[in-house]
Amino acid sequence: MDLVLGSRFAVIFFIGGVVPNPLDIRFQRVSGLSATIETTSVNEGGQNLYAHRLPRRVGYSNLILERGFIVGSPLNIEFDVAMTLFKFLPSNVMVTLLDGDAAPLAAWLFLKAFPVRWATADLGASADKVLID
Secondary structure: OOOOOOOOEEEEEEEOOOEEOOOOOOOOEEEOOOEEEEEEEEEOOOOOOOEEEEEEEEEEOOOEEEOEOOOOOHHHHHHHHHHHHOOOOOEEEEEEEEOOOOOEEEEEEEEEEOOOOOOOOOOOOOOOOOOEO
């Protein structure tokens, strides 16, 4: 059995929830693919040695996507509208893990996603690097 490489993946934004955005597909890094079950502690009457931990709800991390800065990107325009006008157009986002032949191995679908943070890397005259969004 071969090990699965984390370097082969695709990210697709669906405009209006259904039409794939063909321009904003090249990402350098994806993180935040995690979920945690939050628990609550309940003390048992008369028992001081331990407490029961019961499941409460599932919490999800923010999806973090990194890529080189793209001039005129529809995704950047949507982010700018959200951050400046406070108008949100939620998108469905699919992250797919691919094998060596570009066949899907696993996928994560994020429904009605909207931006909560947008950052661009620092600018520096002494470094000749790709600008990361």
